[in-house]
Amino acid sequence: MENVLDMFRLDGKVALVTGGAGSYGRTYSYGHQAVIGLLGAGADVWIASRTLKKNEEYAAMLREQGFDKIHVATFDQGDEASILALRDKIMEESGRFDILVNNSVYRCKEPEGWYDDPAFFRKSLDINGTGLFLVTRTFGKIMIDQGEGGSIINIGSYMGELSADEYLYKDLDIDCWSGADYFYNKGGMHNMTRLFAGFFGPHNIRCNCVSLGGLFNYQDPLFLDRYCKKTFLGRMANETDLMGLIVYLASDASRYMTGAVIPLDGGYSAK
């Protein structure tokens, strides 16, 4: 009889978490939670984004904490050649591939927001839409050829399900209508989860999506108060909330789950 806790172990598995140290600081990124969750469960974990130095420093910090199965590479999700080069590097050095966490997101710095040059929106679609597809197609193929199944986890957002809420930002210097591309891309990611689940399902490669709520990052107190009141649990996500679900979705514990978009938002989207 299988031990239920053993089903969560990831020893011998190789994972990639796209994105790296994160732009908000290390412990306050969802990518970091995915990385330490997978490392803690025994996997080898690759991180990759456009700049090596920041990720090398981040990896050094993790090694100091005893996580020596962290690996670092570079790639640009907007450039297919670099996605293929990342695949080759991981296969050369780790020899196998089992878990893909699509965590990278390109956030357009649109100076004018809603009325900006459409070039901003197009660039975002290229990295967050086309790039998401190419990363998943590339690493999915490795898992198909390997023939041992696998898990793909898309890091989504409640903004892929709901509209912007103007009330949260009232009287603050934040334009909730800028970043329209983000809503489009996350909505697309949520439904691509179902398409990937269908395409990869016959190979026992599962694909699920976590629809995340806002992560606490010392936001303006007015925003915090309004946001927290919109959740059942009365708070934003903290620096460990995502870890357990990532390990569950990556591991055998969820082996019959695919095509699911799971809210992890303190009840924000249920209220």
Ligand SMILES: NC(=O)c1ccc[n+]([C@@H]2O[C@H](COP(=O)([O-])OP(=O)(O)OC[C@H]3O[C@@H](n4cnc5c(N)ncnc54)[C@H](O)[C@@H]3O)[C@@H](O)[C@H]2O)c1
């Ligand atoms: N922070 C939140 O409140 C929140 C809420 C819901 C969902 N999310 C989701 O969580 C994930 C991580 O978000 P975060 O807030 O930690 O973001 P972040 O900005 O800290 O991390 C995004 C990562 O993507 C990488 N990236 C950007 N452009 C890239 C490119 N062209 N090629 C490769 N990598 C690239 C960045 O280097 C960075 O490491 C994202 O998918 C985001 O949509 C975040």
